[in-house]
């Protein structure tokens with residue numbers, strides 16, 4: 001059984017169709033990149049999966065259970081976690097408080113302290129600044145915090161929206177290294193929105209290419225970089 | 240400056256701060272300016288007395304021993320607010336802030352009319368804890384016992400609330416939700432629990448204001464929540480919408496300014512004290528349109 005399944009999923013904002021009847025599945029433990037130009041519908045897709053955006057049509061399933069129509073908090077409580085576009089750190093809360101916001105739902109309360117220690121082990125800077133307001137962290141540190149905050153909910157499936165946005169290339173390398181290490185360690189299923197298909201190819205995994213709310217290509221990220229499929233996705237029928 | 244003036248300023252400002260907190264708590268998590276808060280206060284006042292149209296009220300709950308009385312009235316305030324959320328504001332949760340505000344006006348009018356039908360329109364004399372008017376010597380001043388109790392209670396409530404927000408799970412979730420509700424929900428924070436919690440706290444704070452007002456004035460009046468609601472709303476704006484410390488500080492400041500104006504304005508100008516007070520408010524808002532303590536990143540709306 002696939003981890004995540006989308007069936008004929010559509011999202012509309014008024015008259016605008018942001019997602020046009022998408023279908024695909026993601027296998028357990030897979031790493032899936034979603035790429036495509038601005039406005040392709042990548043964030044809307046993650047929103048429709050996480051429950052933040054209402055689907056106009058179709059359904060989303062996780063482990064065979066229907067998620068569509070449920071509140072975001074119920075979906076989160078089923079083991080889906082989100083690292084949103086722009087990170088959305090709680091700037092006025094301390095670093096540690098940010099990490100704890102999503103732990104109230106966990107049944108394994110005893111493991112929360114261990115997980116917190118693990119986060120501070122792997123990101124010492126977060127440990128050092130645990131009592132500082134999260135808004136005072138640098139962009140890269142905030143991205144690490146957003147990822148760690150999502151992990152603290154103990155998810156099985158994690159959605160990450162443009163983790164490289166606004167970060168220096170060296171920091172982006174580090175973010176991806178961490179993400180991949182965490183995925184291997186935890187057996188996570190990862191869906192990552194990444195504008196740069198070259199970056200996706202370097203990190204490795206499967207890649208979906210979107211344009212205008214549709215999937216225009218689906219395959220191994222490494223195979224994409226060389227192809228003119230990309231040109232097709234970005235410049236489309238304008239050519 | 241006389242010591243008495245300090246106590247006047249603290250007790251008046253303290254009550255304004257508690258009322259302003261009641262508004263700011265709900266605004267924080269829901270972006271709703273709850274104009275029914277004044278009627279929540281009035282409702283808690285009338286909950287003390289037996290329904291009748293008589294000019295002198297017969298105490299019902301108000302005749303119980305203080306600990307029981309206070310617990311009951313706080314529970315009634317909290318219960319009313321939670322019920323209002325469930326029946327009125329929850330169905331409107333995705334509506335615009337303006338629609339929510341209008342709905343709160345409507346709820347306030349309905350509550351006021353419910354009180355009018357049940358208790359009649361005339362203000363009633365209520366003697367609650369009559370012994371508290373007795374003056375107590377404090378250093379050079381004679382301070383009414385009630386004033387000391389109010390100041391102590393306000394300090395205890397503020398400390399308790401700060402501790403609750405800082406140290407408990409629901410407090411953490413409320414602060415996260417006040418910053419970014421959508422994000423909090425994506426992390427599994429239950430919207431209904433946080434919002435009900437904020438309403439319950441707000442309603443209990445309305446009941447505190449009600450008890451103080453009745454004890455101070457000895458009157459139950461259907462309209463009595465309106466004036467303090469206005470001051471509380473202004474305090475939340477001056478403090479910076481969405482900032483709880485801001486609401487408290489601005490409530491205290493407005494109370495202090497009010498007491499100072501009362502003491503130092505020439506006698507012939509005193510009837511117009513509120514005009515001076517609101518003039519000061521306008522000056523503050525001209526200097527800082529976003530409020531004195533606007534949360535980081537908050538911008539004034541155009």
Ligand SMILES: Nc1ncnc2c1ncn2[C@@H]1O[C@H](COP(=O)(O)OP(=O)(O)O)[C@@H](O)[C@H]1O
Nearest residue numbers: 013016018036037038039040041042043044045
């Ligand atoms: N909340 C919204 N209201 C109206 N239109 C939106 C909203 N969010 C996104 N859109 C529109 O939907 C389309 C897809 O946006 P989005 O999912 O953010 O794309 P991407 O993440 O790929 O850049 C765009 O045309 C965008 O303008």
Ligand SMILES: [Mg+2]
Nearest residue numbers: 042043044085
């Ligand atoms: Mg996007």
